[in-house]
Amino acid sequence: MGLKRNVSLMEGLRYQGKGPMLTFILHRISGLGIVIFVALHILASFLSNHAWGTSAGLFINTIYEHWLFQIFIIFCALFHVINGLRIVILDLWPKLIEFQRETIWVEWFVFLPIYAIALIVIIRGGLGG
Amino acid sequence: MKMQPRTAPVRGFHFDYLMWLFTRLSALAMYLIALVGIVAALLMSARQNMTIADLMRWAFMPNPNHVANTNIPDIDAWKGIFWNVMAFLMLLFAGTHGIHGLLNVLEDYISRTWVRNLLRILGVLLWVSMTLIGISVIVTS
Numbered sequence: 001m002g003l004k005r006n007v008s009l010m011e012g013l014r015y016q017g018k019g020p021m022l023t024f025i026l027h028r029i030s031g032l033g034i035v036i037f038v039a040l041h042i043l044a045s046f047l048s049n050h051a052w053g054t055s056a057g058l059f060i061n062t063i064y065e066h067w068l069f070q071i072f073i074i075f076c077a078l079f080h081v082i083n084g085l086r087i088v089i090l091d092l093w094p095k096l097i098e099f100q101r102e103t104i105w106v107e108w109f110v111f112l113p114i115y116a117i118a119l120i121v122i123i124r125g126g127l128g129g
Numbered sequence: 130m131k132m133q134p135r136t137a138p139v140r141g142f143h144f145d146y147l148m149w150l151f152t153r154l155s156a157l158a159m160y161l162i163a164l165v166g167i168v169a170a171l172l173m174s175a176r177q178n179m180t181i182a183d184l185m186r187w188a189f190m191p192n193p194n195h196v197a198n199t200n201i202p203d204i205d206a207w208k209g210i211f212w213n214v215m216a217f218l219m220l221l222f223a224g225t226h227g228i229h230g231l232l233n234v235l236e237d238y239i240s241r242t243w244v245r246n247l248l249r250i251l252g253v254l255l256w257v258s259m260t261l262i263g264i265s266v267i268v269t270s
Contacts, residue, residue: 028234035227042259045194045266077189085160088153091137121182 019104027083033076040064067126074118082111148229155222162219163188173206191215194270213267220263228256 015021044060047053063069086107090096096103138145166188175184178200186195193208201207232252239245 031227031230032234035231038223038227039255039259042263042266045270046262049266049269081160084156088156091153 019101023083023086023104023107026079027087030076030080030083033073034080037064037073037076067122070122070126071119074122075115078115078118079111082107082114152226152229155226159219159222159226162191162215162222165215166191174201178202190219192267192270216267217264220260220267224256224260224263228252228259 017024040060041064044057044064047057047060049057064073086103090100090103138149140146167184170179170184170187175187179187179196180199183195183199187207191207191212193204193212196204196207232249235248235252236245239248
């Protein structure tokens with residue numbers, strides 16, 4: 001393995017990567033969030049299909065149907081989807097990497113309004129029932 | 130120790146590059162499946178009978194359970210072999226993409242070789258078991 005892993009946590013936190021670093025780290029966090037959610041969701045549907053697991057399945061349901069969890073998971077899904085498309089475009093047409101910072105601005109302009117609408121819908125549902 | 134950027138693997142017929150390519154192409158494939166789901170749902174009267182949240186749920190995973198709680202009068206058109214295949218493809222692409230990404234992230238922060246190898250084995254086990262559980266959910270719903 002050519003990767004160097006011996007970077008201390010403090011050095012990692014001091015690293016000022018700005019926009020690209022932020023999207024990189026958010027892509028990782030949102031990816032992990034989606035893996036956890038999807039795994040829980042598949043397990044819950046599987047358990048709910050069987051008499052011996054219905055209560056466990058319903059319990060897992062109550063976790064991810066909570067509106068606070070939905071604020072988190074819709075951030076993960078939307079960010080991962082939009083940032084992922086940006087990465088795919090840049091990776092498959094490497095000449096565009098020159099405009100990486102501009103693509104990040106475009107990405108936030110696409111992401112923020114969609115996420116704001118989703119937030120309004122979720123919070124209104126969460127508070128109003 | 131300075132941080133180094135993670136570089137793309139060299140092109141060629143080996144696992145690192147193939148998985149790098151798979152991650153990109155599966156992302157595009159999932160976009161396509163979601164788009165097919167949204168267009169088909171709109172053709173099947175989703176605009177009158179579904180909320181945007183239900184439509185998104187269907188787009189991410191075309192499973193008839195995701196339309197059961199909407200105003201869609203007859204969900205027979207939302208079942209069947211076509212949607213089972215679409216759901217299966219979505220599960221396979223998403224699961225493989227996700228577990229590969231999970232291992233990629235873990236391996237960046239873990240320096241002990243035996244822990245990395247253990248996590249790889251656990252990742253493969255998780256991938257196989259979640260795929261099988263997912264297939265059983267798709268088939269029985």
